[in-house]
Amino acid sequence: MTGTEELAGQVALASRILAAAGLAREATGHVSARTGAGRMLLRCRDDREPGLRFTERAVAEIDFDAPATQAPDGMRLPIERHIHGQLLAARPEINAVVHVHPWSTWLTGIAGIPLAPVLGAFDPGALACAVNPPPVYPQSWLINSAARGADIAALMDGHDACVLRGHGIVTVGASVEQATVRALRLNTIAMASAMAHLAGSTYRLGEDEIAELVTADPAVIAAAEHEVWLHYAEFAAQTPAPTGFLPFLY
Ligand SMILES: [Zn+2]
Numbered sequence: 428m429t430g431t432e433e434l435a436g437q438v439a440l441a442s443r444i445l446a447a448a449g450l451a452r453e454a455t456g457h458v459s460a461r462t463g464a465g466r467m468l469l470r471c472r473d474d475r476e477p478g479l480r481f482t483e484r485a486v487a488e489i490d491f492d493a494p495a496t497q498a499p500d501g502m503r504l505p506i507e508r509h510i511h512g513q514l515l516a517a518r519p520e521i522n523a524v525v526h527v528h529p530w531s532t533w534l535t536g537i538a539g540i541p542l543a544p545v546l547g548a549f550d551p552g553a554l555a556c557a558v559n560p561p562p563v564y565p566q567s568w569l570i571n572s573a574a575r576g577a578d579i580a581a582l583m584d585g586h587d588a589c590v591l592r593g594h595g596i597v598t599v600g601a602s603v604e605q606a607t608v609r610a611l612r613l614n615t616i617a618m619a620s621a622m623a624h625l626a627g628s629t630y631r632l633g634e635d636e637i638a639e640l641v642t643a644d645p646a647v648i649a650a651a652e653h654e655v656w657l658h659y660a661e662f663a664a665q666t667p668a669p670t671g672f673l674p675f676l677y
Pocket residue numbers: 456507526527528594595
């Protein structure tokens with residue numbers, strides 16, 4: 428297996444994980460990975476694969492600024508491919524991008540519920556997402572042009588994630604694994620923030636608790652991310668139905 432084929436397998440697995448965990452519905456959402464100068468692997472639409480949950484082969488290598496005509500036979504390029512192309516072009520330190528539509532951030536976004544430090548040792552990785560909250564892109568429309576993709580890249584300068592209000596989220600990482608785990612954690616903190624808000628809670632962790640729980644050690648962070656990735660890879664393999672926030676709305 429070549430390096431590109433192995434990476435395509437990771438993009439497909441990440442797609443199945445995000446759908447199994449309830450962050451991606453039907454055929455919407457996509458994962459990308461940098462392959463070389465101006466080139467990326469991207470989860471595309473493929474009529475033989477009914478949605479992200481069942482992604483096996485609908486991954487194509489295309490240019491960052493690929494026109495729709497660059498789609499391989501039997502596939503269609505996602506309209507929102509510009510999110511991926513513009514971020515990978517603007518951020519040489521990242522190698523992967525995730526864009527999905529979770530219920531959790533849809534609710535926090537439209538209701539104006541802040542992502543808050545409400546999870547302690549319950550999930551320190553998710554807590555970190557609230558300590559450095561993602562910027563919010565205020566429009567809910569499709570990111571259907573290079574100009575809108577560039578707006579997302581500019582908004583995310585210095586951030587690993589952003590929330591597209593009424594629409595979804597974007598996360599980036601040095602690897603497919605990292606970008607995917609960041610999306611899972613952002614979903615967790617959004618879910619927790621929404622539930623706490625709806626319960627009328629104003630609880631927030633103290634600064635001393637946050638300082639103790641949120642580590643800045645890259646080795647510790649990477650080990651924890653890999654553990655989460657391995658768990659969800661098996662979860663995706665064994666779980667037939669989507670789960671996650673308000674799964675009955677799937
Ligand atoms: Zn979208």
